[in-house]
Amino acid sequence: MTRHIVARTTDIPPGGNKVFGVDGRDIVVFHVNGEFFALLNRCPHAGAPLEKAACVARLTSPEPGVFERSRVGELLRCAWHGWEFDMRNGQSWFDPKRFKIRSYPVAIESGEEVAKELEDGLAKGPYVAETFPVHVEDSYVIIET
Amino acid sequence: MAATRIDCDIHPAVGGTRTTLLPYLDDHWKEQVVSRAIDGLDLNSYPPSMPLSGRADWRPAVGKPGGDLAMVQRGAFDQLGASHAICNVVYGAQAVFDPYMASAFCKAINDWIATEWLSKDKRLRASIVVPMQAPDLAVDEIERLAPDDRFVSVLVLAQGDMLLGKRHFWPVYQAAAKHKLPIAIHAGSQYRGAPSSVGWPSYRYEYYLMEAQAFQAQLLSLVYEGVFGKFPDLKVVLMESGVSWLPAFMWRANKTWRGVRVEVPWVEAEPATLIRKHVRVTMQPFDGPPDATGVADIIEQIGSDQMFLFASDYPHWQFDGDDPMPPHLPASIVSRMCADNPLETFPRLKLAA
Amino acid sequence: MSDVIDRPILEQEVAAKSRLRIIDCDVHPSIHAQSDLYQFMPKRWQEHLKEYGSHLRTPYIGTTPYPRSSPLIARRDAWPPTGGPPGSDLPFMQKQHLDPFDVEYGILQVLDLFIFSQQNLEFGAAIQRAINDWQLAFWSDRDPRLKASIVAGQDDTQLAIAEIERCARIGRYVQINVCPRANEPLGRRRYWPIYARAQELDLPLGIHVGGYGGHAPTGGGWPSYYAEEHQSNAHTMAAMLTSLVLEGIPERFPKLKIVFIEGGFGWIPPATWRMDRQFETFRSEVPHLKRKPSEYVKEHFWFTTQPIDEPDEGKHLRALIDWVGVDRLLFSSDYPHWDFDDPRYAFRTPLSEIERQKIFSTNARAVYKF
Numbered sequence: 001m002t003r004h005i006v007a008r009t010t011d012i013p014p015g016g017n018k019v020f021g022v023d024g025r026d027i028v029v030f031h032v033n034g035e036f037f038a039l040l041n042r043c044p045h046a047g048a049p050l051e052k053a054a055c056v057a058r059l060t061s062p063e064p065g066v067f068e069r070s071r072v073g074e075l076l077r078c079a080w081h082g083w084e085f086d087m088r089n090g091q092s093w094f095d096p097k098r099f100k101i102r103s104y105p106v107a108i109e110s111g112e113e114v115a116k117e118l119e120d121g122l123a124k125g126p127y128v129a130e131t132f133p134v135h136v137e138d139s140y141v142i143i144e145t
Numbered sequence: 146m147a148a149t150r151i152d153c154d155i156h157p158a159v160g161g162t163r164t165t166l167l168p169y170l171d172d173h174w175k176e177q178v179v180s181r182a183i184d185g186l187d188l189n190s191y192p193p194s195m196p197l198s199g200r201a202d203w204r205p206a207v208g209k210p211g212g213d214l215a216m217v218q219r220g221a222f223d224q225l226g227a228s229h230a231i232c233n234v235v236y237g238a239q240a241v242f243d244p245y246m247a248s249a250f251c252k253a254i255n256d257w258i259a260t261e262w263l264s265k266d267k268r269l270r271a272s273i274v275v276p277m278q279a280p281d282l283a284v285d286e287i288e289r290l291a292p293d294d295r296f297v298s299v300l301v302l303a304q305g306d307m308l309l310g311k312r313h314f315w316p317v318y319q320a321a322a323k324h325k326l327p328i329a330i331h332a333g334s335q336y337r338g339a340p341s342s343v344g345w346p347s348y349r350y351e352y353y354l355m356e357a358q359a360f361q362a363q364l365l366s367l368v369y370e371g372v373f374g375k376f377p378d379l380k381v382v383l384m385e386s387g388v389s390w391l392p393a394f395m396w397r398a399n400k401t402w403r404g405v406r407v408e409v410p411w412v413e414a415e416p417a418t419l420i421r422k423h424v425r426v427t428m429q430p431f432d433g434p435p436d437a438t439g440v441a442d443i444i445e446q447i448g449s450d451q452m453f454l455f456a457s458d459y460p461h462w463q464f465d466g467d468d469p470m471p472p473h474l475p476a477s478i479v480s481r482m483c484a485d486n487p488l489e490t491f492p493r494l495k496l497a498a
Numbered sequence: 499m500s501d502v503i504d505r506p507i508l509e510q511e512v513a514a515k516s517r518l519r520i521i522d523c524d525v526h527p528s529i530h531a532q533s534d535l536y537q538f539m540p541k542r543w544q545e546h547l548k549e550y551g552s553h554l555r556t557p558y559i560g561t562t563p564y565p566r567s568s569p570l571i572a573r574r575d576a577w578p579p580t581g582g583p584p585g586s587d588l589p590f591m592q593k594q595h596l597d598p599f600d601v602e603y604g605i606l607q608v609l610d611l612f613i614f615s616q617q618n619l620e621f622g623a624a625i626q627r628a629i630n631d632w633q634l635a636f637w638s639d640r641d642p643r644l645k646a647s648i649v650a651g652q653d654d655t656q657l658a659i660a661e662i663e664r665c666a667r668i669g670r671y672v673q674i675n676v677c678p679r680a681n682e683p684l685g686r687r688r689y690w691p692i693y694a695r696a697q698e699l700d701l702p703l704g705i706h707v708g709g710y711g712g713h714a715p716t717g718g719g720w721p722s723y724y725a726e727e728h729q730s731n732a733h734t735m736a737a738m739l740t741s742l743v744l745e746g747i748p749e750r751f752p753k754l755k756i757v758f759i760e761g762g763f764g765w766i767p768p769a770t771w772r773m774d775r776q777f778e779t780f781r782s783e784v785p786h787l788k789r790k791p792s793e794y795v796k797e798h799f800w801f802t803t804q805p806i807d808e809p810d811e812g813k814h815l816r817a818l819i820d821w822v823g824v825d826r827l828l829f830s831s832d833y834p835h836w837d838f839d840d841p842r843y844a845f846r847t848p849l850s851e852i853e854r855q856k857i858f859s860t861n862a863r864a865v866y867k868f
């Protein structure tokens with residue numbers, strides 16, 4: 001597992017997302033309900049970019065006409081064919097076992113923690129040195145691939 | 146008796162409202178029918194003289210095909226080899242606009258079938274004909290006949306004035322499910338609107354082909370309105386639908402649902418799963434490919450051995466000769482079609498009446 | 499069991515074995531605003547458009563009573579960054595779709611302003627004329643890969659034929675578009691003069707799903723949900739095929755090529771099996787038919803592939819293609835709509851090189867004479 005620092009938390013607004021190139025892949029990071037989720041930016045159905053997906057509630061219903069919402073904003077409706085995926089683990093709604101988006105563990109660390117790890121020589125990835133000077137007052141989004 | 150072979154779709158014919166049904170109408174409707182000459186309610190979908198409506202050798206010298214009990218017995222049982230048969234009367238009581246007339250006529254049809262057919266031959270069963278013009282009156286008729294378990298299903302037409310899944314009809318399904326009566330959707334139209342989205346066809350041949358699409362629209366309605374979730378014990382039987390459209394239809398339904406599920410979140414499984422669980426189909430006509438491999442493919446694509454029901458569709462002209470079994474069907478489903486599946490689909494159908 | 503779906507799509511037929519340029523038979527350009535059309539309309543109709551707008555057989559002035567599952571029926575990533583609706587920006591269309599897929603020709607299908615469904619037939623004709631001009635000026639002129647189709651509302655045959663002839667004289671249109679959901683089924687006698695003229699002009703007839711003809715989307719009435727109404731397109735196409743074949747259009751106009759657009763093709767085999775099966779039973783009703791219905795279908799009709807069927811097993815898609823016949827299929831993407839088919843992944847069953855060429859190129863070349 002390689003850890004990559006991709007952004008400061010403030011770079012991704014709540015309810016929004018950003019795409020990062022990591023290890024030759026496009027990874028999209030969502031910021032919702034105070035958490036960050038990282039997914040491969042390709043729908044397993046036909047490759048649609050997920051950064052343009054609609055972020056919606058998890059919608060269930062015990063009977064016709066009743067709409068139950070939970071985890072608002074944490075479900076993706078793919079930008080093309082509308083398939084629903086859980087941001088948290090990439091699983092599709094209609095067949096969670098067979099269809100899922102590749103998802104990546106995300107950690108949030110303070111600038112202080114990150115600075116210390118860099119000092120200790122634990123390499124983070126190609127972007128650390130060039131793109132993200134680390135400030136101790138910021139928090140950082142770290143993806144594991 | 147020979148092996149069990151339940152023919153799930155035969156058509157006794159009502160000779161006329163003023164003749165066949167008159168004894169079964171109350172005094173008010175007797176007077177209306179006679180003094181106003183209300184008759185001739187043969188559906189446009191099945192004009193008796195049309196070749197499809199009656200195979201040449203099944204037409205009596207006088208009267209409509211299916212009008213004579215003895216002839217029907219000879220045909221369905223002796224010639225075509227059924228051990229039992231379900232009578233589905235497709236006469237136009239379902240299509241009049243006056244809901245009380247519809248109710249009275251449906252009642253008359255059901256009483257006529259019970260008295261002059263079911264009571265005369267223990268091998269016969271019937272669908273309850275109901276006035277879907279007024280769902281509450283339809284429920285009344287279901288409740289009235291529920292104690293008579295020679296009635297094994299509820300008959301509705303494939304094209305009415307509203308798609309069958311709508312909330313408007315749910316009391317009918319509640320009553321039907323309660324009494325273990327599957328809903329038999331039979332080809333035929335109330336002609337409230339054009340029989341397809343492209344408009345009114347020139348030919349009866351064309352209309353008959355549009356019927357296949359109507360069945361599909363009805364299934365989508367039942368699935369998406371949540372009828373199968375609401376009434377988990379309900380079964381639906383498609384009668385005379387053609388069947389071979391099922392695979393591509395189910396693929397498209399699944400495909401659409403995966404992307405548009407947010408419209409109908411109460412649909413708890415993929416449409417194909419619900420259809421395999423709740424829907425059954427009679428196998429005459431079976432619009433299959435002409436070759437055995439193709440038929441095997443279609444059957445495999447449909448994906449459930451439990452769906453298929455043997456039927457002759459007597460006296461409609463769907464095949465020549467004495468064998469109503471469509472050609473090339475895999476052996477595994479042939480035996481299921483004749484006994485297991487009908488008995489499972491029509492729980493009220495007891496072999497010994 | 500599921501051999502195809504589980505395969506990561508990256509490995510699946512990403513690179514063509516040969517450098518195949520594709521012909522996309524269903525691309526939807528969009529107007530930026532109604533005012534785009536003013537230059538192609540006389541003042542009288544500009545004013546009418548502004549004051550009265552569309553008069554349709556639906557409850558709303560500008561939208562459908564079956565709201566779609568995404569804005570403007572489009573893919574969410576197809577909104578041009580410069581503004582305007584999906585399909586309205588040529589450079590963005592080139593960048594997102596035409597160039598990456600190496601589209602050799604993209605055949606335009608215009609749906610704006612409910613062109614076929616205007617109850618005011620003269621107004622409809624004015625819009626159609628404007629859109630036919632707009633297709634050339636805004637699209638074909640600026641990117642010669644994009645080929646225009648003559649939109650001609652069939653419910654007034656005289657107006658339709660006048661517009662067909664006008665556009666045929668210009669000579670840069672590849673087909674004549676009519677609408678499946680109109681007043682009457684397309685096989686009906688009142689529309690025959692259009693087919694006669696199309697045959698004389700040697701232009702194929704292209705029929706794209708849609709329209710508000712005044713009939714419910716199904717024979718059993720009006721569905722509640724877009725999910726139902728969307729699938730009803732397949733039923734519409736089946737009913738329309740029936741009408742055209744049974745009324746004898748291929749028999750009466752044997753040189754006319756007919757293309758069904760955006761109906762997919764899964765519904766075709768059962769429709770032809772049923773037609774053939776009942777042919778003898780109903781033969782006396784249709785004595786003008788000299789051949790079995792399926793024979794007419796195999797020689798006079800073509801079908802664009804989107805939305806392609808997605809059975810769980812690839813072999814079922816193969817069976818379907820074999821039943822329809824690979825010669826009948828014309829690839830289409832339906833760009834920029836949400837249920838768009840990506841040419842790289844749409845066919846989740848192996849195709850031989852010849853089959854790929856046919857579906858993605860040579861069949862369309864034959865129909866449209868490229």
